[in-house]
Amino acid sequence: xxxxxxxxxxxxxxxxxxxxxxxxxxxxxxxxxxxxxxxxxxxxxxxxxxxxxxxxxxxxxxxxxxxxxxxxxxxxxxxxxxxxxxxxxxxxxxxxxxxxxxxxxxxxxxxxxxxxxxxxxxxxxxxxxxxxxxxxxxxxxxxxxxxxxxxxxxxxxxxxxxxxxxxxxxxxxxxxxxxxxxxxxxxxxxxxxxxxxxxxxxxxxxxxxxxxxxxxxxxxxxxxxxxxxxxxxxxxxxxxxxxxxxxxxxxxxxxxxxxxxxxxxxxxxxxxxxxxxxxxxxxxxxxxxxxxxxxxxxxxxxxxxxxxxxxxxxxxxxxxxxxxxxxxxxxxxxxxxxxxxxxxxxxxxxxxxxxxxxxxxx
Amino acid sequence: xxxxxxxxxxxxxxxxxxxxxxxxxxxxxxxxxxxxxxxxxxxxxxxxxxxxxxxxxxxxxxxxxxxxxxxxxxxxxxxxxxxxxxxxxxxxxxxxxxxxxxxxxxxxxxxxxxxxxxxxxxxxxxxxxxxxxxxxxxxxxxxxxxxxxxxxxxxxxxxxxxxxxxxxxxxxxxxxxxxxxxxxxxxxxxxxxxxxxxxxxxxxxxxxxxxxxx
Numbered sequence: 001x002x003x004x005x006x007x008x009x010x011x012x013x014x015x016x017x018x019x020x021x022x023x024x025x026x027x028x029x030x031x032x033x034x035x036x037x038x039x040x041x042x043x044x045x046x047x048x049x050x051x052x053x054x055x056x057x058x059x060x061x062x063x064x065x066x067x068x069x070x071x072x073x074x075x076x077x078x079x080x081x082x083x084x085x086x087x088x089x090x091x092x093x094x095x096x097x098x099x100x101x102x103x104x105x106x107x108x109x110x111x112x113x114x115x116x117x118x119x120x121x122x123x124x125x126x127x128x129x130x131x132x133x134x135x136x137x138x139x140x141x142x143x144x145x146x147x148x149x150x151x152x153x154x155x156x157x158x159x160x161x162x163x164x165x166x167x168x169x170x171x172x173x174x175x176x177x178x179x180x181x182x183x184x185x186x187x188x189x190x191x192x193x194x195x196x197x198x199x200x201x202x203x204x205x206x207x208x209x210x211x212x213x214x215x216x217x218x219x220x221x222x223x224x225x226x227x228x229x230x231x232x233x234x235x236x237x238x239x240x241x242x243x244x245x246x247x248x249x250x251x252x253x254x255x256x257x258x259x260x261x262x263x264x265x266x267x268x269x270x271x272x273x274x275x276x277x278x279x280x281x282x283x284x285x286x287x288x289x290x291x292x293x294x295x296x297x298x299x300x301x302x303x304x305x306x307x308x309x310x311x312x313x314x315x316x317x318x319x320x321x322x323x324x325x326x327x328x329x330x331x332x333x334x335x336x337x338x339x340x341x342x343x344x345x346x347x348x349x350x351x352x353x354x355x356x357x358x359x360x361x362x
Numbered sequence: 363x364x365x366x367x368x369x370x371x372x373x374x375x376x377x378x379x380x381x382x383x384x385x386x387x388x389x390x391x392x393x394x395x396x397x398x399x400x401x402x403x404x405x406x407x408x409x410x411x412x413x414x415x416x417x418x419x420x421x422x423x424x425x426x427x428x429x430x431x432x433x434x435x436x437x438x439x440x441x442x443x444x445x446x447x448x449x450x451x452x453x454x455x456x457x458x459x460x461x462x463x464x465x466x467x468x469x470x471x472x473x474x475x476x477x478x479x480x481x482x483x484x485x486x487x488x489x490x491x492x493x494x495x496x497x498x499x500x501x502x503x504x505x506x507x508x509x510x511x512x513x514x515x516x517x518x519x520x521x522x523x524x525x526x527x528x529x530x531x532x533x534x535x536x537x538x539x540x541x542x543x544x545x546x547x548x549x550x551x552x553x554x555x556x557x558x559x560x561x562x563x564x565x566x567x568x569x570x571x572x573x574x575x576x
Contacts, residue, residue, distance in 0.1 A: 100461045100486075102459055102460070102461055102486075102512075103459060108461035108462060110461065166464050167424055167464065167467070170420060170421035170424050171421065171424055171425065171428065173421055174375070174421065174425055214465075214539065214557075215539065215556070216416075216556065216557050217416050217419060218419060219419065219420050220419050220420065220421055221418070221419040221421065221422070224419070224421065252539075257416065276542070300510075301510055301539075301540060301542075302510075302542065302545075305510050338509070338510065338511065339511050340509070340510035340511040341510075
C-alpha cells in the first residue's frame, strides 16, 4: 500500500498494512527544527509571512521532504495568499477578519467585521480564490498520488466567531438567532464553493476544522451546536461525500457531550483526541472505533514539548495498542506541531509509528 | 421572595427584568448590600455551580454576566464604600505573547460575581505590566495562557514579582488551555483553576488563607 491507500483504508475504518501516520498541522519552527535533521540551508525560525521567497520555497520543500523521509502518509494543505499585511503585527483575511500576529504560535482573530445585522448589509462576502489552493497543487504535483491530500477548511463555528467575535456570537444566539443563521449560511456558501475548487484540484480528504470545546466542556450547549453549527457543517459533509471525498472532523477539547451528534453527522474521521480533555484512546475506540476513524492522541501540550523520546515512543505504542485493532486509526499529535514541540520528539513519534504500527495480519 | 426572583432572573440573563426586580427589592425595604449578596452573588454562585457540572455552557454564563453587570451599574452608586471590591482585589491578565482573552474574561466575570474587583491588565501582558498593577491593596495575581509556548511567561512573571519584592504579599493563580496542575506547581503558583468558576472559588479560598495567616 502507498500512503494514500493506507489513509483511505483507515478512514473507511478498515485495516491497512500498517497504522498510517499524519501531520494535522505544523508551524514554521518544527518544520525547521525537524528539517535540520535531513537537509541544510534552512533559514532561522521566523513567521512564514516574513520570509523571503527563497526562504519560503526552502521551507515548503523541507515540509514535503519531512513527509517523504519519515513516511508520513497524508499531507495537509491549507490556504496561502488569502491574507494581506496591515502592519508588522496584523494581517487581514479574505473575510475581512483582522488577526494579531504572535511570535509564539497561533494568530488570534481580533477584528470582527460583522458584529451587528446592519454590518451584513454593507458586507460583500468573499469568493473562494483558486490561487489560494497553491499548496494543494504543489503537494499533488510532488507526491503524485503516493500520499493522501488533506485540506483544512474552517468550519461554521470558527468562521462565524471570527466574523462576529466569540462573545458576541454566543450572545447573539440568544438575542438574534436569525442573524447568526444569516452569517452561518454565508460561510456555508463560501465553503461549498471552495469545496468545488478543492475537488477539481485533486483533494482526497476534507478536514472540517472547527474547534468547539475546551478541556472541560463544549463551548456552547449541545442544542446550540445542533442549530447553529452542525446543521451547516453537516451540509459540507454531505456535499463532500457526494464528490467522493472522505471527511474528518477536527476539534480540540472534550467532545464527549457532542460525540453522538458528530457520529450521526457522517464524518469518516475524528481528530485530534486530546488526552488532557478526556479523549482517552481506549475509551473512544470502545465507544465508536467501529464507526469512525480515530486520528491523533499523541499529546502535544506536555509530552511533545517536554517529554523524552522514550516517553513519546511509549505513548505511540500505547495509542496503537488501544486504538489500532481492526484498523480505523491514524497516528498524529493531539493538535498541530506547534512552535513549542521538541523536533526530536516529533521524529520519535514518526519512527515509533513505523515501529509499532505494522499489522500482523493483512 | 424578590431576592429569589433576582437570583433566577440573573441566570436567565434578563437585563430589563432584573432592573425591575431590584427596584421592587428596594421598595420592599431591602438594602443594596442585601440585593448584592443574596441576589446577585448568590445567583452567580448558582451559575458557577451549574457551569462546573456541565449543566450550562459559556453562552449562558455570558448572559448571566451581562445581567449582573447591568445590576451592578444600578447598585454600585448605592453601596457603602467600594461595593465591587468586597471580597478582594485581583490583577488579571493573559501573559506575554498570548492574545487570547475569552478564558480571561470569563474568569473576570466569575470573580466579579464573587464580589472581587478585577484589575484587568489585558492580553499579551509583559511581566512588568503585572508588576506595575500590584500595590498593597491587591490580594491575588491571576494569569492565563492558552499556548504551550506562552505558558512559561507565567513563571517569568512570578520571578518579576519576586524581584519587585511583591510576591510575599500576594497569591498567584494560573489557568488556561496550556496549563496543568503540575505546571502550576512547577512555577511556584499557589493555585490552578481548571475553569472560570473554579478560579473564582479558589480566589475566595486564597483570600481566606491570607486573612488566617495574618
